[in-house]
Amino acid sequence: MVSARKQFDVLIVGGGPAGIAAAVSAAQSGKRVGIVDDNPALGGQIWRGETAQSNSEAAAWLAKLHAWDVEVCAGTRVFDQPVSGVLRAESGDGTYQIEYGKLILATGARERFLPFPGWTLQNVMGAGALQALVKSGLPVSGKRVAIAGTGPLLLAVAAYLKNDGAKVVAIYEQVSRTALAKFALKVAAQRGKLAQALWLRKELRDIPLITNAWPVAARGNGVVESVVLCRGGKHEEIACDYLACGFHLVPNTELAVLLGCRLQNGYVQVDDFQQTSQPNVFCAGEPTGIGGVELSLIEGQIAGLVAIGKEGEAQSLFSARRKMRSFAEALDRTFALRPELKSLASTGTIVCRCEDVKYGQMTQHRSWRAAKLHTRCGMGPCQGRVCGPATQFLLGWTPESVRPPIFPVALENLISETHEEKEHTFVM
């Protein structure tokens, strides 16, 4: 195990579109620029596994990045800021102490999961999750996949899985067809998105898109065999090998909160220059509002330019960002969760999967903190990243402060300064 020091003028956490764009913009200055990313390769979730053939936009940005001298630390995650201007990160072979002048947080988003009976069965997973697994080699040819939840990701995943040979039985979207049609008009008005929307429509022409419908239970013996859906007030059961189910996205704000950045409506608050409430800390992409790849690219470029003192150049991107932000607002509005979803979990439904805490145990408490203290909910290795957003919706609880390490870290890495041989123990 190694314990190494690194130093960057501009450090970016997160190597998705926002992080890549930030790095490309900042690197023009000749300053030392680095990217730290948890995933094995750059691209974030949206560009995971993309090649020049499959996604020319991703390939073009990655080529721009590689043209500059940007140091990429893949498979590395930040878990603490011991003092201002210094982050600690863990990789497969040890820890890094990383000093930065300016920091750009581009930590992306994750799927929101809602508990319902049977959601802990194997092969019930996020929609983006199934896509990520297929990109990581999972064969789905001939498999029956039911897709449910909410958000445009469901459609993109359906098209992807179909092209990989899966039999997508249907897409169940909780919003109404009217709301979806309004959103489609908004998309059509946006340059760049129209072509994508038309492509999706063509790809999905054989797959039923059922609106006003949502999953109420997954059934099976250890592994999912069918899903029960509420559709027009009636229940119907559909056989499936996979239930890909996600309820839009939630931002990854844990690192921002650890650094003391202020949040607003659950997103990291930034000014026109993508500056957070903390000096020298910027934020770009999904943590400032779920807006998709185009908005992330623009915000990343602005943050990268401002980090190297080119505010004037950054301002030329403001009008493009404004247009994209109206799309982000439409996303939030369209895919807001309907109140019926609050009654999906029954008293015996597990909400916290790390500690197997059931809904009925949680509702005996008044706050996230009280429930945590009494039931251990949110205290397992995911640190509430799954059950936190769920209870926020179900019970209106707001998760409280974030404490280091913000990810489970091997004990030997947590205390790596001592260089002692330690048992590989799990610390939360």
Added chain:
Amino acid sequence: MSEQIAVSVNGTRVTVAAGSSVAVAMMIAGASCRTSVSGEPRGPLCGIGICYECRAEVDGVAHRRSCQVACTTGMDIRTDG
């Protein structure tokens, strides 16, 4: 990902496409990744290294997030499921 490589899941040989993640090897082997504290078999949930449901022992190192680790030839994967 046409080239195939062999790994071991709980002592059984499994063939996966080169570049596949450890989580995928476990799913192909039909093994659950872990057993939850109340005894439920679990598989991957988020697929992106957030949820820790897919954690398993890889080459003697416990609690690896198997969706974020790529298979290498001869890798020894052990689940408690």
